[in-house]
Amino acid sequence: MIQKNIAELLNSEGLILQEVTLKGWVRTFRSNRFIALNDGSTIHNIQCVIDFENTDESILKRINTGASVSLQGTLTESNGKGQSLEVQVSKIEILGDSNPDEYPIQPKKHSFEFLRENAHLRVRTNTFSAVMRVRSKLSFAVHQYFQERDFNYVNTPIVTGSDAEGAGEMFRVTTFKENKAPLTEDGKIDFSKDFFGKETNLTVSGQLEAETFAMALGKAYTFGPTFRAENSNTTRHLAEFWMIEPEVAFMDLDGNMDLAEDFIKYVISYVIEKCEDDLAFLDQRLTQEDKSKPQAERSELSLLEKLRFVVDNNFKRVSYTEAIDILRNSKPNKKKKFKYPINEWGADLQSEHERFLVEKHFKCPVILFDYPADIKAFYMRLNDDGKTVRAMDVLFPGIGEIVGGSQREERYDVLVEKMKALDIDEKELWWYLDLRKYGTAVHSGFGLGFERLVQFTTGMSNIRDVIPFPRTPQNADF
Ligand code: 4AD
Ligand code: MG
Numbered sequence: 001m002i003q004k005n006i007a008e009l010l011n012s013e014g015l016i017l018q019e020v021t022l023k024g025w026v027r028t029f030r031s032n033r034f035i036a037l038n039d040g041s042t043i044h045n046i047q048c049v050i051d052f053e054n055t056d057e058s059i060l061k062r063i064n065t066g067a068s069v070s071l072q073g074t075l076t077e078s079n080g081k082g083q084s085l086e087v088q089v090s091k092i093e094i095l096g097d098s099n100p101d102e103y104p105i106q107p108k109k110h111s112f113e114f115l116r117e118n119a120h121l122r123v124r125t126n127t128f129s130a131v132m133r134v135r136s137k138l139s140f141a142v143h144q145y146f147q148e149r150d151f152n153y154v155n156t157p158i159v160t161g162s163d164a165e166g167a168g169e170m171f172r173v174t175t176f177k178e179n180k181a182p183l184t185e186d187g188k189i190d191f192s193k194d195f196f197g198k199e200t201n202l203t204v205s206g207q208l209e210a211e212t213f214a215m216a217l218g219k220a221y222t223f224g225p226t227f228r229a230e231n232s233n234t235t236r237h238l239a240e241f242w243m244i245e246p247e248v249a250f251m252d253l254d255g256n257m258d259l260a261e262d263f264i265k266y267v268i269s270y271v272i273e274k275c276e277d278d279l280a281f282l283d284q285r286l287t288q289e290d291k292s293k294p295q296a297e298r299s300e301l302s303l304l305e306k307l308r309f310v311v312d313n314n315f316k317r318v319s320y321t322e323a324i325d326i327l328r329n330s331k332p333n334k335k336k337k338f339k340y341p342i343n344e345w346g347a348d349l350q351s352e353h354e355r356f357l358v359e360k361h362f363k364c365p366v367i368l369f370d371y372p373a374d375i376k377a378f379y380m381r382l383n384d385d386g387k388t389v390r391a392m393d394v395l396f397p398g399i400g401e402i403v404g405g406s407q408r409e410e411r412y413d414v415l416v417e418k419m420k421a422l423d424i425d426e427k428e429l430w431w432y433l434d435l436r437k438y439g440t441a442v443h444s445g446f447g448l449g450f451e452r453l454v455q456f457t458t459g460m461s462n463i464r465d466v467i468p469f470p471r472t473p474q475n476a477d478f
Contacts, residue, residue, distance in 0.1 A: 001072070005041035010085055015075050020087060022048070022071045023095070025124065028107045029063045035089075037071070043130050043281045047078060047086040059092060065107055066098030066124070112465055119469050119478050127285055130278035131458045131466055134271055138454060141270035142223055142244055145263055151219040151246060156206030158225065161198050162428055165208060166377055168228035170201035171239075202227035205447060206245050208379075208432055211408065214247035214443050215435050221246040223450070231473050235462045236351070236400065238451060240471040247445035253381075253390040253407040256444035257367050260394055260403050261315050264365075264453070269311050271457055272304075279304060279458075286459040299398075303459040306397065310456075315365040315394065318357075321345065323368050326361055327353050348375045351400040358395045366395045378418050379432075380406040392446070399456050405446020412436035 002020045004012065009020065024039030032052045036045035048071055052060060063069070070093040078086035104118045105125060115122040122128045143153065159173050174181070175195040182190045191199040206222035213220035222245045229239060246259065272279065283303040290298045301309060318326075327333055327342040327349075340350045349368075358366050371391040373382060380389035394403035409415045415436055419426060426433065454466040464470040469478040 006037065006039045006044065006046045007042035009046060009075065009087075010042065010044055012075075013085070016077060016085070018075055020073065020075050022046070022073075022087065024069065026063055026065055026067045026069060026098075028065060032060055035063060035069070035071075037069070038129075040129060043126055043133075043277050044083075047080055047083055048073065048089050049086055050089050050092065055092065059094065062094045062097055063092075064098050064100040064103070066100075066103040066105060067094060068096040068098075069093065070095055112462065116464060116470070117477075123468070126281060128465070130275075130281050131454070131460060132468065133278050134275045134282070134458050135454045135466060137271050137274050138267055138457060139223070139450070141267040142450075144270070145266045146219075146221045146246065149219070151221045151248075152213060152217045154206075154210055154213045154220045154222055156203070156209040156222050156224065158203055159196070159200050160203040161196065161200050162208065162432075165205050168204045168230050170204060171227050171229050173200045173202060204228055205243065207247065207445060207447065208429075210245050210247040210445065211432070211435060211443065214249045214445065215439065215441070218249050219246070220248075233473055234351075235464075236452060236455075238463055238467060238470055238472060241463075241467070242450035243447045244450055245445060245447045247443065249441050249443045251444045252442055253369060253392060253444055256405055256407060256446060257315075257317060257369065257392055260392070260405065260446050260448070261365075261367070264394070264403075264448070265311050267453070268307055268457060272307055272311070279307070282458050282460075289461075306459075307457065310365055310396075313364050315367050316362045317367045317369065318362075320349075320368055320371045320388065323349070323353075323357060326357065330356060330361070332356060346372050346374065354393075354395045354400040355397075358397050358400075365397070368393050368395065376406070378422050378424055379408050379415070381409045382414055382418070390444075394446075394448075396452070396456055398461075399452050402452045402456065403446050403448045405444065407442065407444040410436060410440045410442055412440065 002015060002018055004020065006022070006024065009015065022037065022039070024037045027036040027038050027045050029035050033050055035048040035050065037048050038045045071087060071089050072091040073087040073089040075085055076088055078084060080086065105121050110125070115125065115128065123132055146153070182193045184190045204226055206224060210220050210222050224242065225240055226243045227240050230237065248255070248259070286303045324342060324345050324347070332338050333342050338352055340352070342353065369390070369392040370383060370388045373387055373389045376389050376391045380391045382389055390407035392405050393401050396402045409418065412433065415433065416426060419429070451463050451466050455463055458466060460466050464472065
């Protein structure tokens with residue numbers, strides 16, 4: 001008896017006429033005869049043909065959508081449309097029933113909103129199983145890329161005592177009971193009596209700790225969860241998301257841009273190769289979805305064309321200053337179509353501006369660099385002009401910012417000066433300053449939001465649909 005998953009069986013012409021056993025879930029059952037069986041190994045179902053004359057009525061009644069079954073039978077060539085192999089079932093056992101009147105995932109189209117409310121079951125649908133298989137392969141590709149290049153995987157802390165990164169609002173971690181936090185003499189919460197003896201939060205980024213590894217091991221990367229308590233209810237923001245943060249000693253901003261571009265191309269090429277069926281399905285899904293949109297909002301390229309486009313073309317590198325010139329003179333700016341008009345140098349770019357540059361102006365991924373110091377983090381290296389820093393953001397079609405990074409300020413005095421100006425306590429970041437005191441060196445890194453990458457790769461429009469259980473304002477179900 002041959003036991004293989006459906007993905008393997010569908011690729012094994014050589015097993016024709018062999019006896020096989022299969023376990024999986026019923027997707028549909030029609031004419032009291034044909035089960036479309038799926039076991040999660042592939043987007044494709046295998047057709048299993050029941051000999052209904054010799055099968056108990058009581059069993060036939062239990063073959064419902066969602067039920068788990070074990071089957072034995074002979075693998076044969078199929079005459080059915082669009083399928084090459086099927087199983088002629090000789091024995092069927094119902095492992096777990098599924099009540100057809102109650103099971104939420106009916107064989108019909110469900111809205112993504114409905115499926116979010118049933119996130120524990122949505123991965124049983126074609127779309128979500130495809131997205132989650134692609135997500136899994138992408139994670140593996142991330143590790144493979146860095147491991148092949150001698151980067152060290154570092155697990156930076158999730159509970160952090162430093163909140164100086166300034167990347168976003170933080171979630172506090174405490175063991176104080178509500179209303180029972182001890183107070184100091186001046187009426188503030190006395191964190192010295194809390195679990196860690198100080199105020200602690202969930203991390204917004206592993207960067208600062210990753211820098212300590214880069215300054216010892218040369219090349220390091222993190223890939224872990226990060227948390228931001230921003231009240232942003234958008235299709236691109238989560239309160240809990242996964243971030244990949246490489247950090248490299250002796251690498252400047254140009255090297256950082258090269259690394260980001262090469263890395264993104266690698267992981268996308270990897271899934272183009274490894275997830276052919278899932279991407280073909282997601283490509284069709286997106287094409288269908290596009291048809292329901294007004295002409296102007298439809299995409300010119302299919303999902304697969306977009307992925308190949310990214311892999312095959314150079315990202316356009318443009319300074320912030322050039323970008324501001326382009327935006328200032330752009331049609332939407334002149335016609336006051338931007339929600340945030342661009343009037344002068346120094347303005348922070350909003351997603352509408354980023355998307356204009358990528359989707360309308362350059363029509364390719366863009367790396368913007370050398371941003372005004374005032375709108376970027378304290379640790380970015382100051383340029384000789386005294387007003388811009390060696391920052392870079394990678395901007396993607398449909399997504400906007402997918403990567404944020406920089407060359408780090410490696411000069412002790414300049415960094416201290418900057419921290420003073422921003423009122424960042426030197427005592428709190430003494431260890432970070434030590435990296436500039438002992439054996440400092442040029443170094444750079446970036447952070448890539450993993451869900452934004454999965455969004456781009458799968459063509460899903462809402463970031464909540466590319467993470468198993470999304471955490472967003474007012475929502476931490478499951
Ligand atoms: O630009 P950000 O805030 O950069 C940092 O945190 C740096 N410490 C990274 C570094 O240099 N090591 O965030 C990096 C990326 C963004 O470009 C975006 O892709 C993603 O993280 N990101 C989010 N993704 C989902 N939901 C959110 N709320 C996100 N905020 C940032
Ligand atoms: Mg950023």
